Structures are given as structure tokens and as C-alpha cells.
Amino acid sequence: MSKAGQEPIRRRRRLHGMMFRLPLMITCEAFEDFILAYLEGDLNARQTFVFELHLKLCRECRDYLDAYRKALELAKACGSDEAAVLQKVPEDLVAAVLAARDC
Amino acid sequence: MGCGLEADGKSSIGTTIDDDAVITLKAGEPRSTERFVRLHVGWMLAVATRIVRDPHHAEDAVQNAFANIFDKIDEFGGRSALKTWMHRIVVNESLMLLRKIKRTDTVSIDDLQPEFDANGCRFEDHWAAPNTPEALLLQSDMRAQVMGQIDLLPDTYRIILVLRDIEELTTREVAEALEISEANVKVRLHRARAALKRLLEPLVKGQGL
Numbered sequence: 001m002s003k004a005g006q007e008p009i010r011r012r013r014r015l016h017g018m019m020f021r022l023p024l025m026i027t028c029e030a031f032e033d034f035i036l037a038y039l040e041g042d043l044n045a046r047q048t049f050v051f052e053l054h055l056k057l058c059r060e061c062r063d064y065l066d067a068y069r070k071a072l073e074l075a076k077a078c079g080s081d082e083a084a085v086l087q088k089v090p091e092d093l094v095a096a097v098l099a100a101r102d103c
Numbered sequence: 104m105g106c107g108l109e110a111d112g113k114s115s116i117g118t119t120i121d122d123d124a125v126i127t128l129k130a131g132e133p134r135s136t137e138r139f140v141r142l143h144v145g146w147m148l149a150v151a152t153r154i155v156r157d158p159h160h161a162e163d164a165v166q167n168a169f170a171n172i173f174d175k176i177d178e179f180g181g182r183s184a185l186k187t188w189m190h191r192i193v194v195n196e197s198l199m200l201l202r203k204i205k206r207t208d209t210v211s212i213d214d215l216q217p218e219f220d221a222n223g224c225r226f227e228d229h230w231a232a233p234n235t236p237e238a239l240l241l242q243s244d245m246r247a248q249v250m251g252q253i254d255l256l257p258d259t260y261r262i263i264l265v266l267r268d269i270e271e272l273t274t275r276e277v278a279e280a281l282e283i284s285e286a287n288v289k290v291r292l293h294r295a296r297a298a299l300k301r302l303l304e305p306l307v308k309g310q311g312l
């Protein structure tokens with residue numbers, strides 16, 4: 001955990017436990033199950049409201065979702081780089097493909 | 104002929120480009136066939152490598168894909184861009200090879216899932232000033248580093264992330280290619296992304312891998 005010391009963390013957690021009992025407030029664990037659907041735009045208006053309410057009130061889930069999105073963005077970037085992946089044409093492979101085409 | 108054939112078959116004049124390429128392939132004239140192979144072999148090999156990981160297997164997959172493309176060019180109906188059609192073929196050929204590869208050098212997906220306390224409250228360190236993906240991607244080897252971490256995921260999860268997030272197939276297309284349900288694709292995709300988030304944390308926090 002962070003260097004901030006254990007007491008504030010414990011207090012945060014107690015606060016969280018109480019917060020989860022408020023109407024429309026879901027636990028982080030329930031929030032987790034909605035992340036994909038939220039990012040895919042699959043949640044209805046009420047579900048979106050509940051999801052975003054948790055996000056507003058919970059720093060842990062905000063940090064988590066932010067890192068999740070950054071990781072996802074980095075992964076997606078791996079596909080947009082076709083030219084740089086291969087600077088030179090693999091001559092052996094070209095020859096093999098063309099040889100197979102001829103016979 | 105300056106042939107107007109561009110790797111991006113999705114450009115605004117895509118249909119004309121595709122028509123030219125299809126005519127070239129059907130005619131089977133050696134020099135234009137070679138031009139066609141040279142134009143596409145690079146990105147196809149990149150796709151195959153992302154799926155099968157091993158460069159030799161990737162070359163096999165690309166060779167099989169070209170054989171398939173030459174065989175089936177008469178069936179290409181122009182319903183999609185030629186490149187999209189070719190992309191599906193090289194993905195399928197790579198998946199076929201992947202089924203034969205057994206791996207043991209992977210991380211445990213369960214160990215990389217988020218953690219919660221008894222109240223369902225998340226454990227997550229606070230990040231003071233995380234790096235942005237844009238800034239990270241300025242580093243020349245960043246994509247290779249990220250791909251190296253993706254490669255650590257067990258294949259049943261890795262392949263979903265590669266097909267959905269990198270190769271940009273839809274959930275339905277991934278489900279069909281792997282013969283699993285769409286619900287299963289979504290569950291595995293989220294777990295794969297969650298695990299990758301953990302694996303990439305040191306990079307995003309600026310600590311290096």
C-alpha cells in the first residue's frame with residue numbers, strides 16, 4: 001500500500017463500508033463487474049448513473065479505471081504500427097509464397 | 104502502371120484499388136502478383152506474429168493465408184474491403200496454427216485480478232502523476248514492451264485481447280472465430296485487460312518494467 005500510513009487508510013475503508021449502504025451505491029466489487037459493459041456502452045441510463053455515481057465517490061475505482069484505460073490504450077497502439085513492425089520485406093517469405101503460387 | 108494499389112484498402116477510392124488488385128490476382132501475372140505479395144506481406148506477418156508469437160509459425164500462417172487468398176480470390180465478393188477480407192484470412196490461419204502450440208511460460212491470470220476487502224472495497228494504490236499513453240508511446244520501443252507483457256498472458260485470455268483490442272474484431276467475430284459464446288468473450292476480455300493493467304502498472308507509474 002502507499003506510504004500514507006495505515007490509520008487514514010483504515011478510516012477510508014470504514015467510510016467506504018458505510019457508503020456502500022447508501023441507496024444507489026454499489027460496492028467496488030459490483031462496480032468491477034460493470035466496467036466492460038460501461039466501456040462498451042452496454043449499460044442503460046439507470047445503470048450508467050449508478051456506475052458514474054460510484055466513480056464520483058470512490059477514489060480507488062477512479063484510479064483503477066484510469067489505469068485500466070491507459071493499459072487498454074497502450075494495447076490498442078500495438079496494432080496501429082504495421083509499418084514500423086517490419087521495416088524490411090522478408091525476402092524468404094516472399095519467395096516461398098511466390099514459389100507456392102507457381103506450382 | 105503506378106498501379107494505385109495501397110496497403111490501406113479502406114481509403115476513399117478503396118473499391119477501385121480493390122478491383123485492380125483482384126484483377127491482378129485473377130490474371131496471375133507473376134510481376135504484379137509479386138508486387139501484391141510485397142505490398143501485403145509486412146502487415147500480414149505483423150498480425151500473424153501478434154497471434155502466434157513465434158516468428159516461424161507466423162511465417163507459416165502468412166504462407167497459408169496467401170495460398171488461401173490466391174485460391175479464393177474468385178469468391179471475394181467485394182462486400183468488405185479487400186484488406187479486411189485478407190485480414191480475416193490471416194487471422195484464421197494464425198488461429199489454426201495457435202491451436203497446435205502448447206505453452207507453459209505464462210503468468211497466472213487469477214493472481215493479476217483486482218482485490219477487494221470483506222466489504223467489497225477495492226485495494227488500489229493512489230497514483231500521484233501517472234504517465235500518459237501518448238507520452239509513453241513516444242518511446243521507440245514502447246510497443247514492443249507492451250506486446251512483451253501481453254505475450255505473458257495465458258493464450259485463452261491473450262488471444263481475446265489481441266483479436267478484440269488490437270486486431271479490432273467485434274465481440275461476435277471473436278466468438279465465431281474461437282467457437283465460444285459472446286458472453287464468454289466479454290468475461291475473458293475483461294479479465295485479460297485487468298491482468299494487463301497490472302502488468303503495465305510499472306510503465307504507467309514511470310518505474311519501467
Ligand SMILES: [Zn+2]
Binds near residue numbers: 027
Ligand atoms: Zn470503488
